[in-house]
Amino acid sequence: MNNNAQAQSILQNLDNVQNNINSEYSALSTGNSINSAADNPAGYSIAQQMTSQVNGLNQATQNAQNGISMIQTATGAMNQIETIMQTMSSLATEASTAGMSFSDRANLQLEMNSLAQQINSTTNQTQYNGINLLSGQFAASGASGTQNLTVQAGADQSQTLSFNIAATDVVSLGVAGTSAAGGSVAQASLANAGSSSTNGAALSSVSSPTTLLTGSNAVYFGANTLFQAGQQFQIVVTANLSGTSTLATVTSETLQLQTLSGNDIGAAFTITPGSSGTVTLGDPSTGAELSVNLSTQPTTGTVSSTGTGTYTGIISFAAPTSGTSAPVAGNQYNNWTASANVFGLNIMNQASAQQAITTLHNAINELSSEQAQLGAVQDRLNYTVSNLQNSSENLQNAKSTITNTNMAAEYTQFSQNQILDQVGQSMLAQADQQPASILKLLQ
Numbered sequence: 069m070n071n072n073a074q075a076q077s078i079l080q081n082l083d084n085v086q087n088n089i090n091s092e093y094s095a096l097s098t099g100n101s102i103n104s105a106a107d108n109p110a111g112y113s114i115a116q117q118m119t120s121q122v123n124g125l126n127q128a129t130q131n132a133q134n135g136i137s138m139i140q141t142a143t144g145a146m147n148q149i150e151t152i153m154q155t156m157s158s159l160a161t162e163a164s165t166a167g168m169s170f171s172d173r174a175n176l177q178l179e180m181n182s183l184a185q186q187i188n189s190t191t192n193q194t195q196y197n198g199i200n201l202l203s204g205q206f207a208a209s210g211a212s213g214t215q216n217l218t219v220q221a222g223a224d225q226s227q228t229l230s231f232n233i234a235a236t237d238v239v240s241l242g243v244a245g246t247s248a249a250g251g252s253v254a255q256a257s258l259a260n261a262g263s264s265s266t267n268g269a270a271l272s273s274v275s276s277p278t279t280l281l282t283g284s285n286a287v288y289f290g291a292n293t294l295f296q297a298g299q300q301f302q303i304v305v306t307a308n309l310s311g312t313s314t315l316a317t318v319t320s321e322t323l324q325l326q327t328l329s330g331n332d333i334g335a336a337f338t339i340t341p342g343s344s345g346t347v348t349l350g351d352p353s354t355g356a357e358l359s360v361n362l363s364t365q366p367t368t369g370t371v372s373s374t375g376t377g378t379y380t381g382i383i384s385f386a387a388p389t390s391g392t393s394a395p396v397a398g399n400q401y402n403n404w405t406a407s408a409n410v411f412g413l414n415i416m417n418q419a420s421a422q423q424a425i426t427t428l429h430n431a432i433n434e435l436s437s438e439q440a441q442l443g444a445v446q447d448r449l450n451y452t453v454s455n456l457q458n459s460s461e462n463l464q465n466a467k468s469t470i471t472n473t474n475m476a477a478e479y480t481q482f483s484q485n486q487i488l489d490q491v492g493q494s495m496l497a498q499a500d501q502q503p504a505s506i507l508k509l510l511q
Contacts, residue, residue, distance in 0.1 A: 272315075287385055
């Protein structure tokens with residue numbers, strides 16, 4: 069026979085059975101009933117959409133956890149800074165009471181300055197993945213270059229959570245002092261605070277104490293001075309004279325740096341009559357020093373009534389508030405880095421120390437409020453993580469109902485197809501023998 073129709077039909081059925089067996093092999097070995105779009109086009113499309121959603125939810129969970137870690141990094145550093153400011157407040161309280169020498173206050177100021185430097189150091193060192201968190205670039209002040217921190221907290225567009233982190237450098241917190249370093253007072257700006265004499269003593273070559281100093285840098289604050297801008301001082305000039313009433317010789321002269329209230333700052337400096345140049349006044353042990361530029365000092369004067377006398381004059385001035393060394397907060401032009409060398413609040417006199425107490429209390433309250441806000445954001449992120457994890461788990465379960473293999477049903481079908489395959493192969497063998505039987509009849 070030219071055509072064995074029965075064999076062709078059986079072979080086609082066998083092909084279908086073999087295809088079913090191959091699909092069942094794949095389903096049983098992978099555990100997925102849908103391994104390609106051909107298995108279930110609609111189910112495959114739905115499963116892929118769900119997979120994308122689950123992946124987005126899982127990544128959003130990681131994003132939220134990273135946001136929590138970022139906030140914990142920032143608030144941990146804020147706790148340290150708050151502790152430092154509590155210590156600064158104690159120093160200001162200590163300096164606010166009477167009965168302290170200037171040297172005592174200067175040592176307290178040194179500690180205050182060191183703590184201010186540590187605040188800025190902590191600010192600059194608090195980083196997350198190399199990004200400065202506390203230097204102001206994420207503050208809500210609206211300053212140039214600032215921005216929000218935005219966490220992608222969902223699988224879809226616009227499912228975000230934004231927040232800010234305040235700057236914690238001493239300038240932003242309002243607990244910075246301004247160093248008088250580099251500032252100067254011209255001779256013309258010095259004031260005569262008063263003068264007195266014993267036995268009518270007078271320096272014949274000067275008409276007022278201020279003329280004992282000269283130049284645009286009559287008073288100069290060096291780079292390492294402890295003094296701050298705006299502090300007020302006086303220099304007490306004392307000259308001892310000996311001689312006749314018409315001409316007396318200056319036997320000695322001293323300059324004593326004092327606070328405006330009359331507290332000595334360091335020891336008196338002895339000047340040789342007739343000398344000139346620059347001398348340093350103050351307390352070298354604490355850095356509470358400044359330089360004065362002397363004009364040529366007088367060698368003669370007058371003393372009435374007797375042959376000896378003492379001349380005293382007072383020069384008063386204030387450290388300038390402009391042209392001095394001011395601390396710098398972080399900004400986009402200095403790579404969001406605050407000044408490393410800074411001054412704390414001025415506590416070198418009682419009134420300033422009392423004002424520093426209030427300033428520090430306000431700064432501590434401000435920082436505590438910022439930590440509370442960040443704590444609220446952290447709580448939101450914690451709830452977000454829980455919700456994302458729950459959504460991801462439920463969506464994965466929904467996807468599983470579509471794609472997972474029903475092992476019992478699939479194996480039952482697999483066994484049935486194996487039987488059909490065996491029977492089909494047996495029937496195909498018998499169908500292939502029929503033409504041979506017909507040929508025997510023709511012999």
